[in-house]
Amino acid sequence: MPIREKQLRDKYNMNQPSRNGFQSLLSDVRQFVREHIEPLESEFLSKPFRELLPIFAEKRRAVKAAGLWAPQLPVEYGGLGLRLTEFAQISEELGRTPIGHYLFNCQAPDAGNMEVLMMHGNQQQKAQFLLPLARGEIRSCFSMTEPEHAGSNPAWMSTTAVKDGDDYVINGHKWFTSSAEGAAFAIVMAVTDPEAASPYKRASQIIVPTSTPGFRIVRNISVMGDEGSDYASHAEVVYEDCRVPRANLLSAEGDGFGIAQERLGPGRIQHCMRWVGICERAFEMMCRQAARRELSPGVPLASRQSIQHWIAECRARTDSTIRCLAPNRRLGPRPRTVDYGGRLSGGGLPRHHQGNLRIFWRIQLF
């Protein structure tokens, strides 16, 4: 085990079966989010992302100084070297705020691109693209989905990369390329062998620096009425005779689909746990509002049966989702319900209720 990983694991006592050390890391992350990140949220909601970059850069330095940077990355790349199941729980904590992952340098799509570069990049690609990404000096994007084809079937696409001497010449049309504005490079999915017998062996993944002539952002697509800016945006992009060295190919030709699937595996868990974090935060806000809002003097919203049903249903849905995603994750103790006096009451669910949650979830599904 590398020395820094050992130091981190020792600091948080993470080698002990009790997992107390990991709980202490989680609580450090939680405290950092509450003290340093949540106070930035009103600015995040009222100003364009790009205007806040200097403040965010300062916070990113603070995350590094606190020893919490890039929890998903191995220690040799400057991260905490956590396992996927450990990172899933950190992801939940960071998901409580929309800027948590970005400030800890474990945000999509960069986290996925880092994984791809770690697993499939050669030494040169790692030095040029992965290391600055891991240090948070640059950002990246992932360009797969096309307007002309169903994104849920990424074996079918029109973007091509044709060999020409030592280069690939890329032509195509992509959209929903998250965070393309301000990114230093894109990992592009393009067809290199349209004749391959298997549709899963036709595409490759190629690194395209966004400064390459022919890479053009058409617009940022409005999502829920907001086109966003910089990291917080999703672009329509065209590649017009975009020429990059063949050395920018990741892995081998035809491996693009396989790499995309590999990337999606951990990505799904990370996305879902981030949503659990969002749900937890929303749940707490809902309980607080139900407890504080009075329908008439001394009669809070929380005293109404329908409100109590809604709260119970939300709690059960979130807990059953956690059970599906992270079966070993302990539930509670933390605020869970609103008592009749209109206060938040603490305490996790007893163990026998956790089995009932699975039944609840199955009933919801079928």
Ligand SMILES: Cc1cc2nc3c(=O)[nH]c(=O)nc-3n(C[C@H](O)[C@H](O)[C@H](O)COP(=O)(O)OP(=O)(O)OC[C@H]3O[C@@H](n4cnc5c(N)ncnc54)[C@H](O)[C@@H]3O)c2cc1C
């Ligand atoms: C906010 C956001 C960020 C994104 N970021 C990126 C990014 O960074 N890079 C990138 O390349 N792409 C990105 N995407 C695109 C995303 O990958 C696609 O939206 C997704 O793959 C679905 O493709 P589609 O939108 O073309 O929907 P379609 O494939 O057209 O699907 C339409 C609907 O049909 C359903 N459907 C599809 N196939 C089936 C089936 N076989 N059976 C039943 N139902 C089906 C789907 O669930 C969906 O409801 C992003 C999308 C969003 C919304």
